[in-house]
Amino acid sequence: MRDKILAFIDFFYPVMRRVMPLQTFRYAVCGGANVLLDLFLFFISFHYVFDKSILDLGFVVIKPYNAALLLAFVVTFPTGFLMSKYIVWTSSSLTGRVQLFRYSLLVMTNFFLNYVLMKFFVEFCGLFPTISKIFTIFIVVFYSYLSQKYFTFKEKK
Template sequence: MRKALLKIIDFFYPPFSRWLPLHTFRYIVSGGTTATSGIICYYIAYNWILHQRNIHVDFPFVPKLITAHSAALIISTLVSFLIGFTLNKYLVFTKSNLKGRIQMFRYAAVLGINFGLNLAMLKYMVEGLHFYPSISQAFITVTLSLCSYFLQKHFTFRVKKHP
């Protein structure tokens, strides 16, 4: 499966080979796939699952109201985590010699930071600036993806140098 996916990705690489190393191209494809999946999942959750309605809850230590755009973000983040980690681990950062559980923990930590930033930016754009949630989410995804590349490369999936 891995080899087949890499063949497909690498087939489209030649036109970009002047500007991008193969590793970066694979990350862009992987990230693009993850981001697109997340945006589609967000749209489906917000419009079709939640029907753009807020969720009222009555649990201790949980806000009494979870806005529809926040709930959709939670759903899409869980789906994106699974897709993103799998693609990055097996297609992009294959030379990392860190254990899989360490990679997953670090990936989750980076995702947690991104989730917090995403939630704050989404609330600001939707509730403060009155932008449409799906458009806001797409913009935020692109912005955070740029930061994520460096964190994934140099932290989550780094290659340990042996002395």
């Protein structure tokens, strides 16, 4: 499966060869696919699963955009790690366990950034949640790329 995914992604690389290195292209494709999945799950769960209504669990009340954020996170965490480990950062010298731990730290940071930025854009700027999510994605993706390249899946020089 990995080889088929790599062959598919690498088939389109010649068009981008002058713009970015192969690893960055793979990150953009895999990360982009995971972001689209995240955005799709967020949109569907916000509008249809939680129906834009507050979720009352009895012991805690969750705003619908936060519930949608959590649902999307539960799905995109494992897909993001697997694509990063087996497609993008394949030459990392770290063990899988260390990568998973570091990826978990990065994702927790990203989740916190998502929460804070969503709160800022929705509650303070008055933007619609889906538009806020798109702005948030752009900010978090930049941070995530640098963190994965230089920390989570670091290569020995």
